[in-house]
Structure formats: structure tokens, C-alpha cells
Amino acid sequence: MITPGFLPSVSVVMPVYNVDAFLEEAIQSVLQQSLQNIQLILVNDGSTDSSGKICTLYAQADDRVLVLDQSNAGVSVARNRGLEQANGEYVFFMDADDTIDLNFLRSSYQIGKNDDAELIIVGDYFVQQFPRIPALPTCGQMWKVEFLKGHPTIRFPKGIQPGEDGLFSHQLLALNPKVAFNSEAIYYYRQHENQNHKRINADFWKVLRQIPYWFDILKSFYLVHGKTPERMQHLALFIEHEPFQLRYLETHLDAEQKDYLFKLIVAYFEEIGIEGLTLAGRESLTPVFRKFLSAGDYRAFDKYYIRYLKNRSLKRRALFFLSKFIPFSNPRREFRERLRKMYPA
Structure with missing residues (x-):
């Protein structure tokens, strides 16, 4: 006590x-x-x-x-x-x-x-x-x-x-x-059917329509604390991770939802000023996200992403096949672990 x-x-x-x-x-x-x-x-x-x-x-x-x-x-x-x-x-x-x-x-x-x-x-x-x-x-x-x-x-x-x-x-x-x-x-972390995030994510439009409020919070924060190059890189990574990777890539959106989210992310990125990012800041973003920002519309990005996933899968299978020829078990195991991190299934 x-x-x-x-x-x-x-x-x-x-x-x-x-x-x-x-x-x-x-x-x-x-x-x-x-x-x-x-x-x-x-x-x-x-x-x-x-x-x-x-x-x-x-x-x-x-x-x-x-x-x-x-x-x-x-x-x-x-x-x-x-x-x-x-x-x-x-x-x-x-x-x-x-x-x-x-x-x-x-x-x-x-x-x-x-x-x-x-x-x-x-x-x-x-x-x-x-x-x-x-x-x-x-x-x-x-x-x-x-x-x-x-x-x-x-x-x-x-x-x-x-x-x-x-x-x-x-x-x-x-x-x-x-x-x-x-x-x-x-x-x-316990997985069960009544988890809040499962219930919330079932209504994709509800989640998507909250994202402008995310951006308003971020605008207010950086208005007060300043837009240094380091902070702009930090913000760019957040946009890549949260609305792009977790919502656009990992959620099953329909065409209307994709169009809405694509325009929302690109418009916000232009508003905060991608030109304010240093070269290192831009290169810290993944090639997939950089392509997303320059694609023009969600359809063009989706075509690119389908090809990207196909090529990535072929490369992953090829590298795992080649790993069979590594003669010692420990180096072979370590190489395959690195491949799993680089190319998760």
C-alpha cells in the first residue's frame, strides 16, 4: 500500500x-x-x-x-x-x-x-x-x-x-x-471483436472526415512553434505515416474515398510548403510517397502502386530463392531476417 x-x-x-x-x-x-x-x-x-x-x-x-x-x-x-x-x-x-x-x-x-x-x-x-x-x-x-x-x-x-x-x-x-x-x-495487446478501433475504422468516411481536423491542429501547433526544416521534415513524415500509409494504403477505400483523401493530402502538403523541406528532408520520404505527391490523381498513383507491389514481390521471391545458396545456416538465417524486414509479406 x-x-x-x-x-x-x-x-x-x-x-x-x-x-x-x-x-x-x-x-x-x-x-x-x-x-x-x-x-x-x-x-x-x-x-x-x-x-x-x-x-x-x-x-x-x-x-x-x-x-x-x-x-x-x-x-x-x-x-x-x-x-x-x-x-x-x-x-x-x-x-x-x-x-x-x-x-x-x-x-x-x-x-x-x-x-x-x-x-x-x-x-x-x-x-x-x-x-x-x-x-x-x-x-x-x-x-x-x-x-x-x-x-x-x-x-x-x-x-x-x-x-x-x-x-x-x-x-x-x-x-x-x-x-x-x-x-x-x-x-x-489484446485482439477482440469489440475493440474501439475496429468499430471506428468500419466507418471509413467518419475517419476520413476527421483528417481535416488533424491538419487544423497541426497548423495551429506549427504556427506557434515555428516551421524549422527539422520540424517540417517531422511533419512530412507524420503525413506520410498517418493519413497516407495507415489510411490510404492500409484501408480498403472505394474510388470516391481515395479521390477525397488523395486531394486532401496533396493540398495540405502544398499548403505547408514542400519547398521548405531540405534535400535530406525530401529524401527521408519513401519513393512511394514521393510518387503519390506527384502523381496528379489517385488513379495514376494506383496504377504505379500495383506495378510497384508486383515488382517488389518478384524481387522478394528472387532474393529468398538466392538465399538457399548461402552455405552456412547462421548467415543464411540473418540474411532472410533482413529480407523479411525489407520486404514484409
């Missing part, structure tokens, strides 16, 4: 909405951490199942648990409200249907303390992407509370989902926080 007045090392903010089937496992994975001086903030976002009752029972049993109740307002409002009550030195935002490894918080906190970091990037996948990382999901970021409270205008945007965690982290990353890395932190 935490004694009154004790300042926890880490606050975990967990929005809760109708997840009673998974909530206890998520809560226990936090309370049973090897790092015990923690605060768990459960924000009950108007749940209509037994989630609220579960939160209350845990708060009664463990004084490290704080429950905040609110009418259903969405995950961004819940996270922001939890952050307001965070007393820890660091804060981690966790989903209520997931779990974390036993040493997740201790190892991340110790690394953050040792490096005096304002951000700890957690998880090997996200660590390997740095520094070419324009945004992070909540499961990949642990922040120093003092740093976040020093930038009170940067919060999870209300009414936006998905993309709210990317917008939040993108702006903070643009401020060049002192970063540390914990590749050993393991976050267990």
Missing part, C-alpha cells in the same frame, strides 16, 4: 468503457508490477456494463487506485482528465483491455531516471524506428509528468479517434524532448 502523501514513481492512466470482460486482468497486471510505488488512475467513461463497479472495488481494496467517473466523452477526455490527477514522476497511458509485463514499469522508470529522460520510448518495435518516428501510440510512450504539464496546450484532442495518440505524441516529439529507450518493455 502507498502511504498518504507518498509521490508515486509512475502514474498509469487507464480509460475504462464497457470492458468488464478484460478489465480485472488489465488492472491486476498494473497492481502486480515489480515496481510497487505506482498510482493507477481508472477513468470510468460512462460505462454501462459492470466496469464501473469493478473500478470501485479495486479502489476500495488498494489505496494506489483512484477512480474518476464521467459521462461518456471519449478516450481523449478520459486520458486528459487522468493526466490532471497524475502525481507520479512519469505517466503511462494504458488501454483497459490490454496487459503489461511484470517488469514493464520498473525497467522503464529506471531507464528514464538514469537518463533524466522526458520521454521513454517503450517496446523494441518502436525503439528500432527512432529517430524516423513521427508519432507513437500510447503503448509506446511514457512521459515525464513535469514535461507534459510544462506544455499544457498539448493534450489528446477531443472528438478525434483514431489518430488522437499520434497527434498528441507528434507535437511533443517536435519539441525535442530528451529521449531514453526501453526495448525490453513488453506490452500485451
